[in-house]
Amino acid sequence: MPITVLADQETSVGGRVDGDHVWIDSADLERAIGWTRKPEGLCRGPVCVPVRDSLEADDGTIDLRGVAAALGKRSVFDETGRVLALADDAMGRGEIRNLHDLRLPDVDGRLVDLSDTAGKKVVLLAWASW
Amino acid sequence: MTELADHDVTAVAVSLDGDTEAARPWLDEASLSFPSVIDVNHVVGDWFGIVNVPTAVWFDEQGEMVRPPIIAPGDDRFREFSGVDSAVHHAALRRWVVEGDIDSESMRRWSQPTSEAPALARAHRRVAAWLKRNGHAEAATPHFATASELAPDDWTIRRGSMPLQGADPFGDEFFAFAVEWDARGRNSYSE
Numbered sequence: 001m002p003i004t005v006l007a008d009q010e011t012s013v014g015g016r017v018d019g020d021h022v023w024i025d026s027a028d029l030e031r032a033i034g035w036t037r038k039p040e041g042l043c044r045g046p047v048c049v050p051v052r053d054s055l056e057a058d059d060g061t062i063d064l065r066g067v068a069a070a071l072g073k074r075s076v077f078d079e080t081g082r083v084l085a086l087a088d089d090a091m092g093r094g095e096i097r098n099l100h101d102l103r104l105p106d107v108d109g110r111l112v113d114l115s116d117t118a119g120k121k122v123v124l125l126a127w128a129s130w
Numbered sequence: 131m132t133e134l135a136d137h138d139v140t141a142v143a144v145s146l147d148g149d150t151e152a153a154r155p156w157l158d159e160a161s162l163s164f165p166s167v168i169d170v171n172h173v174v175g176d177w178f179g180i181v182n183v184p185t186a187v188w189f190d191e192q193g194e195m196v197r198p199p200i201i202a203p204g205d206d207r208f209r210e211f212s213g214v215d216s217a218v219h220h221a222a223l224r225r226w227v228v229e230g231d232i233d234s235e236s237m238r239r240w241s242q243p244t245s246e247a248p249a250l251a252r253a254h255r256r257v258a259a260w261l262k263r264n265g266h267a268e269a270a271t272p273h274f275a276t277a278s279e280l281a282p283d284d285w286t287i288r289r290g291s292m293p294l295q296g297a298d299p300f301g302d303e304f305f306a307f308a309v310e311w312d313a314r315g316r317n318s319y320s321e
Contacts, residue, residue, distance in 0.1 A: 006256045008173050076253040078261060080269035085171075085256035089249040091179030091198075092242055100193035102177065104167035107150060107157050112167050114142065119191050121139040121227060125202070126174060126185040128146040129156050130289055130299035 005032040005064070006085040009103070015061055022077055022084050023061035033086060035071065037062060042070060099124065138191070139227045144169050146183055146286050148259040148294045170263070171256050172286055176249065179242045182285035182318060186219065188226065196232050198240035199319050242319065251281035255291060262294045270294070282310070283317040 002012045003024060011032045015024035030036045036043050041050040055066045068075040068086045072093070077084045090097050099122060100115040114122075143166040145153040150168050157166060174180045178187050179199055186202030189195055202219045225231040245251065258273035274295055277287050288307050289299050297303040311317070 004260065006171055006260055008171075008176075010171065010260070074247065074250040074253045076250070076257045076273065078257050078266075078269055078273065081257070081261050081264060081266050083257055083260050083264075085253040085260070087249040087253035087256060088176040089179075090177055092248060096195050097177040098193040099189040099195070102173070104144065104169050104173065105150075106165075106167055107145075107154055109150075112165055114165075114167075115193070117140055117142065117165070117189075118193065119138060121137075121191060122189040122193075123139065123141045123223065124174070124178070124187045124189065125141055125143050126146055126180045126183050126187075126199075127143060128183045128286075128290060129152045130147070130293055 001082060004081065004083040006083065007033045015064075017077075017079070017082065020065070020077070022064045023057055023059075024064045026056065026060055026062045029062055029064075029067070032064070033067070033071075035067070037067075042067060134224070134227050137227050140164050142167065144174055146172060146174070146180070146290055148290060149263055152293060170259060172252055172290075175252050175284075175286060179240075180286065181242065181248075181281075181283070185319075186223075188223075188232075195237065196234075197226075197236050199242075201319060240319075245281040245284065247280050248284065251277045251284065251287055254280065255287050258291065259294055283314060285311075285318075 003015045003022060005011050005013055013024045013028035013032050015022060024032065026037065034044055038048065041048045049071060051070045053066060055063045064084060065075045073086045073088045075084060075086050100118055102114040103111050106112050141164040143162055143164065145168045147153040147168070148170055150170060153168055178195065180187065182201060184201065184203055185199045187195060187199045188197035203216045206216050254273045254277035258270040258277060261270035261273065274291050277291070281287050289304060292299040292303055
């Protein structure tokens with residue numbers, strides 16, 4: 001049964017649940033969270049974060065909550081929905097993400113790549129029906 | 131934004147509704163002339179520290195944030211309650227777009243509302259909203275509750291979760307929250 005991962009996007013990945021741990025197929029890691037496992041640690045673009053603990057199991061899975069902790073992210077898993085959310089406090093830590101890296105769907109589910117706004121000043125307006 | 135049409139500037143609307151369908155009628159009605167995205171997971175909370183609406187954040191041509199989140203109403207309907215004057219923001223926006231004038235200290239002064247664990251609160255809310263959207267309302271309830279406890283002053287969590295829990299975001303639950311928030315000292319963005 002697949003596991004839903006909610007990070008910067010929603011993805012469905014293969015894996016298994018073992019108590020508090022959620023082991024996902026290593027091949028799905030980058031698609032799920034945008035980071036890859038390399039010999040030097042966990043990497044996203046030119047940035048690599050060293051990892052102390054072993055995160056991989058022999059069956060080709062990786063401990064996604066361990067990955068999250070190594071990246072300074074918090075994670076919450078719900079067994080009923082087999083859904084794992086990762087959240088970050090980048091802005092609070094002073095690591096301000098670049099708008100052009102953001103991709104979000106429009107109302108019809110088509111992904112909008114905010115790098116399309118390159119060369120323009122942008123006023124991001126957060127709103128809600130509530 | 132219309133008066134700034136001759137300049138290289140665009141607005142991008144991001145909906146913080148927990149369900150896309152809640153945003154749709156408003157977007158149909160508004161038929162915006164600029165890009166509009168839906169953020170049911172509140173990724174912009176993680177990335178940019180957005181905890182309320184309406185919020186404006188400014189980015190330069192390279193995508194770098196140049197002015198942190200601030201409550202930015204389009205008009206003065208809620209001025210008495212919010213204490214925020216829309217004209218001040220519109221004038222500052224015009225100065226930035228037309229003259230390139232930016233308050234470079236605003237990034238340094240920025241602080242987000244204090245919270246025990248904003249990321250953990252958002253993770254609980256993220257799971258809760260997904261559970262609700264996917265037919266697991268009962269499983270969602272404790273996650274909504276934990277998120278609220280962890281981030282009691284985050285409107286995107288407190289008020290934003292009301293419609294997902296069958297509460298009226300313009301009714302009694304909202305007023306109870308607003309009184310509580312006020313009593314705690316209106317903890318929100320400060321510049």
